[in-house]
Amino acid sequence: MGSEDPSLFTMGMWSIGVGALGAAALALFLANTDVFLPKSQKAALEYLEDTDLKTLEKEPRTFKAKELWEKNGAVIMAVRRPGCFLCREEAMDLSLLKPKLDELGVPLYAVVKEQLSTEVEDFQPYFKGEIFLDEKKKFYGPQRRKMMLLGFVRLGVWRNFFRAWDRGISGNLEGEGFILGGVFVVGSGRQGILLEHREKEFGDKVNVDSVLEAARKIKPQTLASEEK
Numbered sequence: 001m002g003s004e005d006p007s008l009f010t011m012g013m014w015s016i017g018v019g020a021l022g023a024a025a026l027a028l029f030l031a032n033t034d035v036f037l038p039k040s041q042k043a044a045l046e047y048l049e050d051t052d053l054k055t056l057e058k059e060p061r062t063f064k065a066k067e068l069w070e071k072n073g074a075v076i077m078a079v080r081r082p083g084c085f086l087c088r089e090e091a092m093d094l095s096l097l098k099p100k101l102d103e104l105g106v107p108l109y110a111v112v113k114e115q116l117s118t119e120v121e122d123f124q125p126y127f128k129g130e131i132f133l134d135e136k137k138k139f140y141g142p143q144r145r146k147m148m149l150l151g152f153v154r155l156g157v158w159r160n161f162f163r164a165w166d167r168g169i170s171g172n173l174e175g176e177g178f179i180l181g182g183v184f185v186v187g188s189g190r191q192g193i194l195l196e197h198r199e200k201e202f203g204d205k206v207n208v209d210s211v212l213e214a215a216r217k218i219k220p221q222t223l224a225s226e227e228k
Contacts, residue, residue, distance in 0.1 A: 088126040
C-alpha cells in the first residue's frame, strides 16, 4: 500500500474547521435575531381580570386581579425574578413615574410568581408600589415564554447587563428566572388593556414614556360613568 499524501489530510481537517467555524458564526448570528425568540400572545382583559392574586401578609388575602384596576386603572409589572438586577432596574424606572401616576390617580403594582425567603422584601426598595403573588403565573401568559441559555449569547442581553451594572444595581440568583415578564397598563372598568409590553429577552425594559402616555388615557370609573 502506498503512503497517503499528508496534504490531503491537512486539507480535509482545514475544511472541517472552516465548516465548524461557519456553522458557529451562523448560529451566533441567528441567536441575535428574532428567529428563536419565544412568541408572545396578547392577554385579553377577561383573561387577566379572573386571575387569583394573594397579598403577601402573614395571613394572605386572595382576590381577583380586576380589583387592582376596576376604579382607577393600574400600571402592573409582572416581575420575572425579584432578585434579578435587570428586573430591579426596570422597577426603579417605573417607580420614577410614581409621582406623575399619583397625580393621575393611577396606582402602581407588581406581581411575582413565587415568594422565596426575603426576595420580595429585598425587591421592595426598588419598587414603590404594592406587590402581590400570582401563583398560577397568569400575568406571564396566556402563552408563557421562556428564555434559557440563548439569552447569554445575545448581544442585547449583554448590553442590558452592562447598562444595569453601570448604574450600580446588584442582585442574586435566587428563584425561577427563565419565564419572561412584562408590564401592563390597564384602564378602569371595561376600558381594557391600554399597553402590553412583553419582555423579549433578559433586561428588555418597557418604555416609560409609553407607560405614562397610556396611563393618561385611563378614565377613572366615576368619570367614565358621568360621561355616559
